[in-house]
């Protein structure tokens with residue numbers, strides 16, 4: 268009985284390739300060091316973000332509130348509309364204005380807001396300089412690149428696969444918006460028409476991540 272099998276050379280090649288692959292990955296980190304992991308989001312924080320999508324600039328006032336299961340993006344379009352995007356952990360979102368136009372729409376999604384550990388499992392891609400900060404950089408599920416300051420471990424910047432980019436201007440850990448401000452205006456319940464979206468997948472991916480670009484933000 269022969270011990271050689273016709274698949275042996277193929278197996279050898281595969282073992283070699285696997286070995287080379289692992290050596291390359293291992294070589295990209297210092298010996299014995301684990302790649303850095305993204306810092307989980309604090310359970311509550313307030314952040315001012317400058318958003319840029321192909322030169323269209325917005326200022327976003329972000330209130331992330333995990334214990335109360337809610338997330339709020341107050342969006343100032345440059346020299347334009349002030350709009351509100353309030354997301355609840357039960358999947359309900361309201362998009363509205365507080366001016367005399369009384370715009371409001373809502374959406375019902377299968378998922379809640381982002382969990383504080385939503386970056387778990389992201390792939391570390393190294394260090395880069397961004398906005399003047401040396402950052403650890405990760406990629407998550409091919410939809411976001413996330414930059415965290417090496418020194419303070421605060422988020423500095425993130426970019427969606429669409430090219431939409433956020434620059435973190437302030438990051439106040441533990442800051443919470445008073446309950447009264449989370450009140451959806453009455454006209455949301457009077458004439459709101461649920462939005463049927465063909466981009467729900469995208470919306471889910473971006474939920475709580477303030478990627479409320481015109482294709483997602485429907486009013």
Ligand SMILES: *[C@@H]1O[C@H](CO)[C@@H](O)[C@H](O)[C@H]1NC(C)=O
Pocket residue numbers: 319320321322323324
């Ligand atoms: C916005 O992005 C564009 C490129 O898409 C760039 O030319 C411009 O300088 C950016 N503006 C700001 C305020 O970051």
Ligand SMILES: *[C@@H]1O[C@H](CO)[C@@H](O)[C@H](O)[C@H]1NC(C)=O
Pocket residue numbers: 355357358359
């Ligand atoms: C989700 O919670 C909000 C706030 O409590 C509420 O207004 C909304 O009706 C809820 N949605 C569902 C589907 O229960």
